[in-house]
Amino acid sequence: MKEIIEIGNEENIKNFKKKIEGKKPLFLCVIGNTETAKIPGISAAGADPEITDYTPAADVEYLYYGKCKCLEGVPITPDGIPTPGLITKAALDLGNIPKLIAIGGVNVFPQAPYITLGGKTGGDISKEGAVKNPIQIFENAKILGENLSILADYLVIGESIAGGTTTALGMLLSMGYDVSDKISSSLAVNPRKLKLEVINSGMKIKKISIGDFKNEPFKAIEFFGDPMQPAHAGIAIGAASRIPVILAGGTQMTAILAIINKINPDVLENIAIGTTRWIINDQKTDLQGIVNEINSRTPIFAANLCFDKSRFSGLRAYEDGMVKEGVGAGGSAIACVLSSRKRISMKQICKRIEKDYETITNLKED
């Protein structure tokens, strides 16, 4: 079994892999909240729309403590489906990979050390502006990325923001990328129609048409994005002039790639996307298609994780298309395997996830 699925130009894949194999990564998780997530039916991250505010903080608390602090209990849905942070934590722990949390803008702050970049929670893009100060957040994030690039061999930057695929879609559509049928969802059945209704409603109210922000990524964020985006892109651009950066996530990472492509295309050769097999296998998602629209030279790596033999139905649900990616799960697993020069395998990461799931749920199987 291949450890990592590779998609894109062969030479670029080879070059990028060569730069990071055996090297020491730093994992960053950029978190955010957007009121967009509270539109009923948009997000799977939290059963109750109001609880979506807590999901990112709970995710990163889990990375540090193996449990949540801002919420009672464990970061698992009532159906037993865990946060992808379970994958991230297993990979970071096994790989002894350091982690930092950066805040794009949130209502709920994690009870852990975190880096602030001057942003606030994003607005509901169906009604109002999304991010008041994307450039300020971006500039702060860029300084952070520059400084971290002196320390780490490469960065792996993940995200946790409920509603993030909708804001990615809105942001990309306002830049004119034809992605309405390519964006993924954390739900098994993608509420694509609802997402497009949300964005169309916002475009009508703000009198903006598709493509109006073709060369203005900060305007796209301001009107249709979320506060995770300028933070994530800023760190990436700040670091990538010196070291490789893995944008760790699903189709949301194409919004980041689009920002980088417009703001500083010179650093693109140091950028790759790291995701999971579940994103690649999803027939309704076309990550490569979106990447090709933006910059076809960007390699995509997908962690070949598989839960089909798991003892737990909550993990097997990933094989049915639930969750798929988040909290930089795929990128962390890739970094764990590559930094160990494949001494650690995806299978071992899955074994660790299985054990961690058992620990936090107190189940033996279900």
Add this chain to the structure above:
Amino acid sequence: MKEIIEIGNEENIKNFKKKIEGKKPLFLCVIGNTETAKIPGISAAGADPEITDYTPAADVEYLYYGKCKCLEGVPITPDGIPTPGLITKAALDLGNIPKLIAIGGVNVFPQAPYITLGGKTGGDISKEGAVKNPIQIFENAKILGENLSILADYLVIGESIAGGTTTALGMLLSMGYDVSDKISSSLAVNPRKLKLEVINSGMKIKKISIGDFKNEPFKAIEFFGDPMQPAHAGIAIGAASRIPVILAGGTQMTAILAIINKINPDVLENIAIGTTRWIINDQKTDLQGIVNEINSRTPIFAANLCFDKSRFSGLRAYEDGMVKEGVGAGGSAIACVLSSRKRISMKQICKRIEKDYETITNLKED
């Protein structure tokens, strides 16, 4: 001329130096505010007591931007005496040393990326409690230190908190260390009598006597310290189980050493103090005396910086005992020289400081 003055046990000095020479440091500046600084006559950091709240934020903004953002103008007193951050910035820039800002607890936040650790501005120790949640701040800081220790070869941790020598004195006295005649001041004439009055008044109100917190450093911080202290000590302890840590500052660093000595003495072998020649030369300060009371094995390194030939009276004032240290100036200069294996000299750092002073003041000489 010796680049670095070394004080303490020769073998420890040699061992510590060996661990850091040619290695890659990370500089952290931990900032805080304490209402104690607003007692008239306590602090030189800001002409007007109310402005002391702005000093730490302005200091770290200067490190990033070469100018302040939260305040108009440059971080220089009306007499032309610059913040020691001028030294820090010159050393970090020359040495290409990455920097991060951590917040102990402040009223004024810097307009830059910074790491939050759950603390708030400290109270006036002559009247009230100093820090409400020192353990929470410490625990967050420790997690940060642990993660950074995987990234950097060693840490240099400085501070900026107006009023910090008074809270260090209060904290150490409450732990029973006989330091009332050994603590330094940013003023040329140390307002020692005033500091002791402040602390005595606080001890009376809180019904605490000298030495009551002999083995309770967190109680000492809670009653007489400041929010920089648990943040600084937490990062140091979190990192020092894996990598060397330079506590970068003047006598305030002995408060940090006292915390480490009580909380986790096992890591002391990875701890040194890094300061400036002006602290060592000050007849009224006895840094080594305090260190010996706490842990005589801790090496002290002092950057042999000298401004006596400077074109600027504001820099020559350092030779008259003004400021002396702060913003991790001494430790940064030491890290710059040692990480470059003395390719960069103290003289070159001074030359850069001279140039930076000229740039920010637009003076040629005075």
